[in-house]
Amino acid sequence: MDTTVQAAPKPSTPSEYKSGLKPVWCPGCGDFGVLNALSQVYHRLEFDPMNTMLFSGIGCSSRIPGYLKGYGFNGVHGRVLPIATGAKLANPELTVIAAGGDGDGFSIGTGHFPHTCRRNVDITYIVMDNNIYGLTKGQLSPTSPGQMVTTTSSYGSIENPINPIGLAIGCGASFVARSFAGDIKHMVDVICQGIEHKGFSFIQILSPCVTFVGKDQFGIIKNQVRYLNEVEGYDPTDRSHAFQVADETGQISLGVIFQHPFPEYRHGTEIVRQRLIKRGVPEMKDLIAKFRP
């Protein structure tokens, strides 16, 4: 059987990178912005859809693979990172992007996050953070701010939220950034940098849920935003600067927060192999001979 796949002509505009499927998101949802940004990223980086694979978990945000050209994979809740890791290791030529929500990434899937950070496989992970479980209609998420009222915290949350940026830096991620669904140009720039970075890139995108958190979210976020590339003296290679951003209150820094050229996972495998070759691997018969009395 001939299994060769005929390459489709490469899309020539951002909108041609969209699949044409109509998103089922609520009107005004931040995820529309992320979709528009990703179609522009695909266009700017001249992605070949045949060689691009977008993975997700489950949630409103995780619907995104269906709306873009290229291979899409809708996985189980919270398992997007190990699935994407498997694909990237098996086929290093693929551009692998993982996406999902804050519930997917920071509640049920949290266990995978530290390990993907420290393993540093060349994947770009976009978390569309809306501080709520959108798909299941408005329950408390691990990124919901303290005292937030949701359908599982009718009188205000009593839990402290997780700090995704601090977690990523602490777990040894080599690229950590934040952007905002209300600023397409910024998202495009940051996602492109993340994809071009060799290793694991984590990008938190503040993507408001207009239905269960509120339409005012865009305005509230916008009023607190500052851009790190405009901050004098900010050095994204300095972990202490990055931790200060992770800890900030009252303002929201957007841009590349931390970047460090840790060796990518494949590179590590190569180093080990070379080391072994240099040392020389003994033949099995020589080994057996060594133990014979």
Place this chain on the structure above:
Amino acid sequence: MRALITGNEAVSTAVRLARVELIAAYPITPQTSISEKLSQYCSEGTLDADFVKVESEHSAMATVIGAASTGVRTFTATSSQGLALMHELLHWSSGARLPIVMANVNRALGAPWNIWGDQSDSLAQRDTGWLQFYCESCQEVLDTTLMAFAVAERVNTPVMVMLDGFILSHTAEPVQIPEPDAVDSLLGGGPSPPALVDPENPRTLHAVTSPDHFMEFKHHQFQAAAGAEKVSVEVAEEFGKIFGRNYPGTEEFMCGDAETILVASGTAAGTVRHVVRKYREQGKKVGMMRVRMFRPYPFDEVRRIVSGAKRVAVLERAISPGSEGTMAQELRSAAYSAGGGPQVYDFVAGLGGRDIVPEDIERMLELVENGADKLQRVNWLGLKE
């Protein structure tokens, strides 16, 4: 008091009446409204319990295991993928002999994704040591959840109560709400797990057990689950005396002289009952057996019910790829163990929320009565060409 409530509200009402002390849950459609309601009760103090918004179903089961080990009454609810994720701890909780109660709102398992009802999620957990009860109405959901606590605590074994996703979980029916005092008289005493954490008498629970002792632990567990049939019947009788509603482990509907018995569970039984009535009016000897208690499996009772029939047709809302339907497997082993027995036919319908309509049941009857030679080991109803 009578109230118009959904299946999910029936569960949360029962949990409140049972004065559960710790609830841990993670949202998943179509279960979510059970835990939302319970979290609200806990915040308001109308249920004096802790509600923990855990990070996954695996953590939900782990949290109730920890809590139940200290001797408090616990509850969680889930569906589908969430139940599958709990699998490891389902074995653990039953092995640890903890009287945890859980509602599972039946929903199909992916891939591909689907949020609608079928029973493949809970039937796949049949060997975990959890007792399983399948309900047909909102009243039965409320009553079974209450009885579940009594059974779980008397046999120190966890109990799962099943209701069909959306068809029951999101449909409102008039339900008789029991008085709290009456519930207390059924559930008085509270749980007493055998492995209770006791600071006066410290011991390590569930440590590595060598081949010298492991089988004896499992034998105890096995005996307890088998004995749960008798206990469930006793609890149902007590319940009947207090509340006037009776629940046999297996429902017989016009089975006495039936030549053909249809077997169903959950809400599909309502459709089957409707068809059976219609055929009876035409003089046909048809009956229905509804599986309510699935674990422990009531072998003797099932054998007694079906042994007089010529044929039995099982309606499955689940599949076991590479084998036949789970309900048919169990029924065959009950029906044939005495030798002889009726011919058993297996039908799959209603997967992933597809409606099971009276025409499906009529077709099934037609096939077993007049076209049995054309039937295969497993027969799919309502499949699109």
